[in-house]
Amino acid sequence: MAVAVVIALLVLATIAFHMLSPWWMTPIASNWGSIDTALMITLWICAAAFVALNLFLAYSLYRYRARPGHTAHYEPENARLEKRLTLWTGLGIAGMLAPGLIAWNQYVTVPDDASVIEATGQQWQWGFRFPGQDGVLGTAAVAHINADNPFGLNPLDPYGKDDVLVETNELHMPIGKPVKMVLRSKDVLHDFYVPQFRAKMDLVPGIVTYFWVTPTRTGTFEILCAELCGVGHHAMRGTVVVESEADFNRWMGEQMTFGQLLAEAEGDKKVQLAQASAPRAGGR
Amino acid sequence: MATATIADDLRPLHHPKSWIGKYVWSQDHKVIAIQYSLTAIAIGLVALVLSGLMRLQLGFPDTFDFIQPENYLQYVTMHGMIMVVYLLTALLLGGFGNYLIPLMVGARDMVFPFVNMLSYWFYLLAVLVLVASFFVPGGPTGAGWTLYPPQTILEGTPGHQYGIILMLASLAIFVVAFTMGGLNYVTTVLQARTKGMTLMRMPCSVWGIFVASIMGLLAFPALFVACIMMLLDRLVGTSFFMPAIASMGKELGYEGGSPILFQHLFWFFGHPEVYIVALPAFGIVSDLIAVHARKNIFGYRMMVWAIVIIGALSFFVWAHHMYVSGMNPYFGFFFATSTLIIAIPTAIKVYNWLLTLWRGDIHLTVPMLFAIGFLFTFIHGGLSGLFLGNVSVDVPLSDTFFVIGHFHMVMGVSPILVIFGAIYHWYPKITGRMWNDALAKIHFWVTFLGVYAIFLPMHYLGMLGVPRRYFALGETAFIPPSAHLANEWITIAALIVFAAQMLFFWNMTWSLFRGPRADPNPWGAASLEWQTPDTPPGHGNWGPTLPTVYRWAYDYSVPGADRDFTPQTQPPGGAGRYHAT
Ligand code: HEM
Ligand SMILES: [Cu+2]
Ligand SMILES: [Cu+2]
Numbered sequence: 001m002a003v004a005v006v007i008a009l010l011v012l013a014t015i016a017f018h019m020l021s022p023w024w025m026t027p028i029a030s031n032w033g034s035i036d037t038a039l040m041i042t043l044w045i046c047a048a049a050f051v052a053l054n055l056f057l058a059y060s061l062y063r064y065r066a067r068p069g070h071t072a073h074y075e076p077e078n079a080r081l082e083k084r085l086t087l088w089t090g091l092g093i094a095g096m097l098a099p100g101l102i103a104w105n106q107y108v109t110v111p112d113d114a115s116v117i118e119a120t121g122q123q124w125q126w127g128f129r130f131p132g133q134d135g136v137l138g139t140a141a142v143a144h145i146n147a148d149n150p151f152g153l154n155p156l157d158p159y160g161k162d163d164v165l166v167e168t169n170e171l172h173m174p175i176g177k178p179v180k181m182v183l184r185s186k187d188v189l190h191d192f193y194v195p196q197f198r199a200k201m202d203l204v205p206g207i208v209t210y211f212w213v214t215p216t217r218t219g220t221f222e223i224l225c226a227e228l229c230g231v232g233h234h235a236m237r238g239t240v241v242v243e244s245e246a247d248f249n250r251w252m253g254e255q256m257t258f259g260q261l262l263a264e265a266e267g268d269k270k271v272q273l274a275q276a277s278a279p280r281a282g283g284r
Numbered sequence: 285m286a287t288a289t290i291a292d293d294l295r296p297l298h299h300p301k302s303w304i305g306k307y308v309w310s311q312d313h314k315v316i317a318i319q320y321s322l323t324a325i326a327i328g329l330v331a332l333v334l335s336g337l338m339r340l341q342l343g344f345p346d347t348f349d350f351i352q353p354e355n356y357l358q359y360v361t362m363h364g365m366i367m368v369v370y371l372l373t374a375l376l377l378g379g380f381g382n383y384l385i386p387l388m389v390g391a392r393d394m395v396f397p398f399v400n401m402l403s404y405w406f407y408l409l410a411v412l413v414l415v416a417s418f419f420v421p422g423g424p425t426g427a428g429w430t431l432y433p434p435q436t437i438l439e440g441t442p443g444h445q446y447g448i449i450l451m452l453a454s455l456a457i458f459v460v461a462f463t464m465g466g467l468n469y470v471t472t473v474l475q476a477r478t479k480g481m482t483l484m485r486m487p488c489s490v491w492g493i494f495v496a497s498i499m500g501l502l503a504f505p506a507l508f509v510a511c512i513m514m515l516l517d518r519l520v521g522t523s524f525f526m527p528a529i530a531s532m533g534k535e536l537g538y539e540g541g542s543p544i545l546f547q548h549l550f551w552f553f554g555h556p557e558v559y560i561v562a563l564p565a566f567g568i569v570s571d572l573i574a575v576h577a578r579k580n581i582f583g584y585r586m587m588v589w590a591i592v593i594i595g596a597l598s599f600f601v602w603a604h605h606m607y608v609s610g611m612n613p614y615f616g617f618f619f620a621t622s623t624l625i626i627a628i629p630t631a632i633k634v635y636n637w638l639l640t641l642w643r644g645d646i647h648l649t650v651p652m653l654f655a656i657g658f659l660f661t662f663i664h665g666g667l668s669g670l671f672l673g674n675v676s677v678d679v680p681l682s683d684t685f686f687v688i689g690h691f692h693m694v695m696g697v698s699p700i701l702v703i704f705g706a707i708y709h710w711y712p713k714i715t716g717r718m719w720n721d722a723l724a725k726i727h728f729w730v731t732f733l734g735v736y737a738i739f740l741p742m743h744y745l746g747m748l749g750v751p752r753r754y755f756a757l758g759e760t761a762f763i764p765p766s767a768h769l770a771n772e773w774i775t776i777a778a779l780i781v782f783a784a785q786m787l788f789f790w791n792m793t794w795s796l797f798r799g800p801r802a803d804p805n806p807w808g809a810a811s812l813e814w815q816t817p818d819t820p821p822g823h824g825n826w827g828p829t830l831p832t833v834y835r836w837a838y839d840y841s842v843p844g845a846d847r848d849f850t851p852q853t854q855p856p857g858g859a860g861r862y863h864a865t
Contacts (some may be wrong), residue, residue, distance in 0.1 A: 003648060003656055006733075010660065014319040014740065023678070023744040023770065026762050032679075039677045046667040053634065053663050061656065061699035064577075067647065071848065072579040072841035073643035080637075082583055082632065089631045093624045096674055101617060103676035108613040121442045123532070142528040142535060152530075185609075187531045189543060191608065191683060195749030195762055198680040202610045204543055205434060206527025209610035222760060224750050226683040228428045230440035231353045237562040 004061035008158035011054045018047075029196035029217040029242065031178075034103040036198065038282030042096045049092065071247045107199070110212045114178040117171070120151060121183070121203040124232030126223060127151060132162030132257055142186060142205075148265040152186065153258050161259040164252065171223070174248040178214045191227035194240055202227050215242040296512050310396035312823050313382045316404050318714070320378030323404075327411050328371035334363040336766055336782055343775025345756045354442040354754040357426030360752040360753055361443075362418075364429030365451070368557065369458060370411055372699055375460070376564040377500065377532050378407060380706060381469050381493045382713065387813035388490045390478025390831050392824045394468040403468070406461035410454045417443065417450035425451045428753060430554070432524040433546050437518040439532055449518060452511040462500055469497040478812075480833030484588070485852070487811045487837040488581060491588050492567020495595040496560045502599070503560070507553035510546055517541070544611055551588035551602035558695050559598045565699040566633060568706045569655050571837075573637055575709075575809045576652035577644030583636045590629035590636075597626045607678045616675040623673035630666060634659070645841065645848070649807070650724040654705025657732040658698050665694025668743060683753075687745025689739045697735045704731070704788070711792070711815060712802030719795040727787045734781035739771050808848045811837040 028036060064070075067117055118129040118137055129151060131137045138153050138160020145152035150167065153160040173179060185203035193200040196219075201211040223238035243251075256264075306316060338359045341351045351359075382400070386393055394400045417424040426442030427435055435441050436448055443451075473494045475485070486494075513524040517538075525546040526538035574581040581587060603611065603619045637659055646652065668690040672678045681687065704727075712718055745767055750757065757763055805814040817827040831853045838851035 001648065003653060007660055008657070010736065017740060017744075021741075021744045022764060023741070023748045024767050025747050026749055035676050038674065039671065039680070042671050042674055042677055046670055050663060050667055053638065054660060056638055057641070057656070057659055060638065060644070061646060061648075064641065064644045064646050066578075066645050070645055072577060072645040074580065074841050074843055075582070075643070076580050076838075077583045077585065078639075082586055082635070084626060085635050086632060093670075095626055096670060097621065097624045100620060100674035100676050104613075104616050104620070107676055107679065108616070123529075142530050145530045145535065178660050187529050188438060188440075189432055193683070193749075193751070195680070200679055200682070201608050204610040205529050206542065206543075207610060208538075222762060224749075224751050228357070228432070228435065228753045229428070229433055230438070231357065231442065232440070233357075234353065234751075234756055234758065235756070260599060 001062070001065055004058045004065070007054055008058040011051055011058070015047075015051070018234050026195045027217075028198060029194075029215060029219060029221060030198060031214040031216060032103075032107075032124070032198040034106055038096070038099040038103045040183065041099050043050035045092050045096050107211065110180045110210070111178045114180040114212055116180050116182060117173070118182045118184060119171070119192050119203070120186060121192070121225070121229070121236075123184040123188060123230050124225070124236035126169045126171070126236070126238040128166040130164040130166075130255075131159075132164050134159060134162055137182070138258070141185070146188065148262065151258075155262065161257065163258045164255045165258055165261060166233045166255055169223075171238060171240045172248055172251045173215050173240055173242050173243045175215050175218050175242050177245075178212055180210055180212045183209045183211075189227045190225045190229045190236065192220050193224045195224070196221045200226055215240075218242050218244065225227075309401065311393070311401045312684065313394045313397070313400060314714075314821065315703075316400055317379050317382035320407065321375055321380075321383060323408055324371050324375040327366055327415070328375070331363045331366035331371060332414075332782060332785065334359040334366075334381070336778065338363065339775040339778040341755065343772045344637055354426060356755040357428070357753070358424050358442050358447075361426050361429050361431075362424050363413075366414070367696065368429065368561070369455070370414065371704075372561045372695070373462070373500075373557070374407060374562060375703060377469065377493060377497060378404065378465055380489070380564060380568065380703075381463045381497065381609045383710070383815065384489055385469055385472050385493060386476070387816065387821065387825060388487050388811055389473060389476065389481050390812050390826070390833060391476035392826065392830070395471045395476050395795050396468050399464045400468045403461050405463035406457055406464065410458040410461055413450055413454040413457060417454075420446035420450065430547075430550060431514070432550075433514060433517065433543050434527075434529055434531075434538075436514065437526075438536075440527075449515065452515045452518075456508055456511045458514075459504045459511075462504055466497040466501045466504075469493060470501065478830045480835060481812075481852075484585070485833060485836045488570035488584070488587055488591075489564070490567065491591050492563040492565070492570075495591050496563040499556045499563075499595050499598070500560050500687040503553045503556035506549045510549035510553070514546065522704070544606075544609060547606050547609055547611075548603070551605045552599070553789075555602040555605065556595075556598045558691075559594060561695055561699050563595060565658070565702040566591060569658050570633075570637065570640075571811065572651045572655040572702075572705050572709055574638050574838050574840060575807050576649050576655070577641050577646045578808075578840045579640055579644040580836075580840055581636065582639040582642075583632075584836065584838060586632055587636055590633050591639060593629045594626060597622065597629075601626060601673075604673050604675075604678070607675050607796040608682050620673060620675035624670065627666070627670060627673075634663060634666070634792070639804040650657060650719075650721065650728060651709035651807075653725070653728045653732075654701045654708065657728065658701040660732075661693050661701060661735065662698040663693075664740075665690060665698060669694055680749070681746055683751055684746035685742045685750045685752055688752050689742030689746060692735075692739045692742070696762050698741065699744075701732070704728070707792070709807070710813075711795070712806050712819070713804075713816075714820055715796055715799075717795050718800035718802045719791050719799055723787055727784055727791065730784035730787075730814040731781055732775050734784065738774050738781065741774055745770060808847070808849045808858055810839050810851050812852050815851050815853050822835055 120127040136159045138157040140152045183203040185205040190203040199211050200215045225236035422445040424443050425447040517520040523541035525536045528539045570581050601623045604623045647839040804819040833852045841848045
């Protein structure tokens with residue numbers, strides 16, 4: 001008896017919780033409204049099923065509770081009823097699958113005019129690379145990684161020389177432009193996740209993965225790592241600054257290209273060599 | 285249909301001669317069932333304590349100095365793995381499977397009692413190897429229960445020295461144990477049914493366990509292979525799962541392997557595994573509902589087919605755990621569709637449970653209360669699964685607390701509620717005693733309401749974007765202070781639920797010695813296990829002759845019958861209609 005009331009109250013409490021809860025999707029800052037739509041359709045269909053099924057449960061518990069003189073009805077099956085229920089369920093499923101697949105079709109289809117940004121992950125920080133003037137990212141491999149070349153760019157690849165390297169956790173993006181994010185990991189799995197963008201994808205060592213997004217709102221958003229990557233997983237944070245094209249270009253102008261970095265490193269080495277060769281008293 | 289049965293053969297049972305032979309090196313399926321169950325519950329308690337520690341950290345960060353990121357990840361990993369594999373799989377198949385199958389199909393024992401005994405001892409070995417990892421240098425692995433490489437075996441992951449080796453070894457041993465048990469469950473159902481026990485007369489419990497066992501025999505080899513391959517990667521430097529990598533600034537010697545290959549192998553096991561846990565629970569709960577509502581399970585044939593279809597389809601959906609793993613994104617279309625199709629037979633099962641209650645004579649006994657709790661949490665968890673299966677909706681939700689909320693509701697809480705219901709239901713048969721009803725009801729209410737308070741809010745934290753497997757949320761602008769407050773409440777609810785489980789253990793132990801003597805068939809159930817000559821049943825279960833079965837297991841409230849149940853052993857004749865079986 002009490003349990004029938006409690007089940008009905010739990011349904012009401014769940015609805016109330018849903019309406020009052022301050023915890024909900026962050027305001028969206030990208031073109032992935034279609035994902036939010038698919039989510040809301042799924043939510044409404046599922047909520048209807050949740051309410052209907054549980055209220056039916058509560059009602060049956062109340063109506064058919066054991067009482068003196070009350071006996072159960074004997075009815076092994078009812079094929080017609082079962083067929084009808086199957087049909088309705090199928091319709092509900094199709095109703096949420098269709099918008100889900102439509103959104104996914106957009107997700108896997110990168111627009112032709114998308115620019116490219118590469119995000120690299122390593123335990124436990126982010127790095128970013130832009131293709132530079134030629135619009136092409138140079139090749140890269142783990143074998144090339146060293147102190148002067150943290151991204152592992154192939155020093156002999158001419159496409160790589162003008163690549164712009166961002167060695168901080170801060171990424172800038174222009175508003176309103178589709179971007180194909182290509183993702184690369186130097187060590188373990190990571191996952192590039194900006195809650196306000198909705199989109200995410202794993203970074204997998206050995207291959208290059210991708211997704212695409214068009215930022216639609218200026219602001220500073222957090223980049224989280226969403227794939228367990230070791231003890232520093234929770235601290236692997238970055239920020240993405242979405243700004244006007246002009247601001248973006250100004251920021252871009254301040255960044256170093258791979259060619260410049262190499263030249264600088266060369267310069268440093270010469271200085272060090274010069275120092276090392278200078279005779280020093282009392283040295284080893 | 286003529287039933288071929290070897291159950292009635294005249295091979296002598298291995299009657300034990302000493303106390304050790306009877307209770308330790310036992311080949312009696314009932315003793316093995318209890319050994320399995322007690323071991324699983326003991327290790328499950330460890331997992332429960334670990335969840336308490338995680339909740340303390342999440343609810344009250346910066347308060348417990350001994351919880352560091354390393355420990356937190358070790359708790360997460362060991363908690364998840366123990367709960368799924370060493371508690372639920374072992375308890376439902378090793379425990380309930382062993383106890384119920386022979387009794388419910390009218391066999392004297394499992395078909396291979398010696399192998400059955402070995403199965404338990406290998407399981408115990410697997411548990412001991414797992415526990416050993418708590419004591420080795422570096423501690424147990426903290427790689428997450430999914431053990432994804434390359435992280436698993438690299439520096440920067442707790443337990444990468446010894447913990448991971450022990451984990452992989454333990455899993456491999458577990459698979460051996462499972463295989464020995466699983467072969468027994470399958471052959472016993474196929475070969476040892478008593479006269480008249482056709483497949484379509486078996487109780488749903490047996491169907492659930494039977495199909496789950498077949499699935500385990502097909503799915504666990506993938507895990508076994510993955511464990512061996514990873515052990516080789518870790519110990520001898522092969523590169524099955526390891527591409528060229530630079531870790532902590534040094535280049536490691538690996539080249540050419542694929543981390544995603546591991547994920548495919550893992551989830552080819554891991555997804556069916558969810559149903560290996562769920563199907564026995566589905567079967568058992570069907571029986572609890574039918575018995576305590578005094579009504580035949582509605583649409584028995586559909587229920588059986590749904591179990592079989594769910595079992596088969598679940599081998600075609602594994603990559604729905606990998607939508608954002610970096611595999612070819614076009615797979616998303618196929619796996620989303622196959623995943624959502626499984627929802628149809630699953631929904632049919634839910635309808636049929638509800639329709640069994642409809643027009644029933646519902647006795648709100650303790651097992652029935654747990655069955656009702658299951659229905660509520662399973663409906664909730666099943667529906668939230670549709671979000672994660674619907675590929676594009678999964679993108680923002682994957683790896684957030686929504687996932688934690690969903691799978692706890694669907695495969696943590698709901699099977700556990702069934703397990704409690706089942707323990708309360710069969711306790712009188714297993715021990716010959718009744719438990720304390722009032723304590724049992726308190727246990728139910730606190731557990732049921734408590735887990736909902738824990739896991740409902742988690743769905744909303746996940747919607748917000750709170751990521752999982754995070755030691756601390758830190759300074760994060762999009763997470764409002766109210767979310768930290770929610771975490772405190774969740775932790776408090778978890779501690780209350782934790783405390784309520786102590787009532788359960790107390791009740792069971794107390795009743796074992798002090799509980800009132802139980803009637804052989806206290807619920808008036810129709811299925812075979814309640815018709816044994818002794819309670820608890822003796823070795824060999826049935827005395828000199830095996831029972832003969834004349835009807836299905838659900839003749840409750842048959843019009844014209846003199847009682848509201850007709851045991852499966854009651855010959856036809858007199859009043860009563862028959863379900864065509
Ligand atoms: C009241 C009981 C329980 C509580 C309070 C609890 C709590 C938790 C928490 C806090 C996490 C880690 C969240 C994170 O940091 O990502 C977790 C993970 C997990 N739990 Fe539970 N849990 C409980 C029972 C169960 C049960 C019965 C199962 C059985 C299926 C289970 C399976 C898992 C799994 C598979 C994980 C994931 C581990 C991973 O991410 O590697 N839990 N649980
Ligand atoms: Cu990371
Ligand atoms: Cu991470």
